[in-house]
Amino acid sequence: MSIVAIELTSISGIPLHPLIVHIPVMMVPLAFIGAVLALVRPAWRSWALPLVAVFSAISLAGVQLAMQSGEGLEEILDEESALIERHSQLAEQARPMVFAFFVFAVAAAVIYHLIARADRSDEPDGGRVPLMRKALVPVMALSVLTGALSLAWVYRTGHTGAESVWKGEGEKSSTPAGAPEGGGKGDGDSDGD
Numbered sequence: 410m411s412i413v414a415i416e417l418t419s420i421s422g423i424p425l426h427p428l429i430v431h432i433p434v435m436m437v438p439l440a441f442i443g444a445v446l447a448l449v450r451p452a453w454r455s456w457a458l459p460l461v462a463v464f465s466a467i468s469l470a471g472v473q474l475a476m477q478s479g480e481g482l483e484e485i486l487d488e489e490s491a492l493i494e495r496h497s498q499l500a501e502q503a504r505p506m507v508f509a510f511f512v513f514a515v516a517a518a519v520i521y522h523l524i525a526r527a528d529r530s531d532e533p534d535g536g537r538v539p540l541m542r543k544a545l546v547p548v549m550a551l552s553v554l555t556g557a558l559s560l561a562w563v564y565r566t567g568h569t570g571a572e573s574v575w576k577g578e579g580e581k582s583s584t585p586a587g588a589p590e591g592g593g594k595g596d597g598d599s600d601g602d
Contacts, residue, residue, distance in 0.1 A: 426478040430567060432471025437507065437563045440464035441556035444514060448549045454521055461552065462518040465511040468559070472507050476500050479570075492573035499569055503562035510559045513552035520545050 440461050447457035479500065520541050527538045 424478075426475065426481070429471065429478045430475045430570065433468050433475060433503075433507065433563050434567055436464045436468040436471055437510075437556070437559050440468055440510065440514065441553070441560050444510075444517075444549065444552045444556045447517070448546070448553055455525070458514075458518040458521050458549075461514045462511075465507070465514040465556075468563075469504075469507050469511045472500070472504050472563075476504065490573060492569055492576060496566060496569040496573055499562060499566040503559065503566050506555060506559045506562050510552065510555040513548055513555050517545065517549045517552050520548060 443457045443461040443464060447454045447461060450457075479497065524538060524541050524545065527541075
């Protein structure tokens with residue numbers, strides 16, 4: 410059995426990267442909001458924590474897919490720029506933050522589930538439930554912290570990606586057709602000689 414690598418570049422001629430990036434752009438903020446709600450509203454934890462875990466998992470998958478599609482788009486465009494390089498670096502930095510957010514979100518959901526199951530059960534817990542109760546709020550706080558970092562890095566990554574498109578587009582449109590980059594100024598050519 411062979412594993413086939415999927416090229417994530419375009420569908421029907423439309424680049425996939427600008428579409429796929431909306432997965433983490435939407436899911437990270439939703440997961441972060443859910444994590445904050447679960448931390449400050451204990452009554453909402455039963456539904457908020459599982460949603461945060463699912464949204465953070467989708468966010469992590471979205472970041473990975475966005476990075477793969479971005480690499481494919483970079484190969485198609487064959488462009489090198491400081492903004493695109495910065496965009497790639499920020500995406501590389503965002504991935505472990507989103508992964509940490511996912512880990513803490515899942516841990517909080519699992520701990521909450523185990524506490525709720527132990528509360529419904531008549532079996533002795535062996536002293537684990539008090540320990541889990543003490544761990545729940547710090548794990549949720551770490552989920553909020555890593556969610557905030559993920560949100561900041563996804564925003565920064567998206568912002569530099571958008572800048573690379575808009576600034577690149579502005580530079581192209583401001584240079585007359587056939588003119589050298591920079592409009593011929595300062596490149597050693599003299600029009601008056």
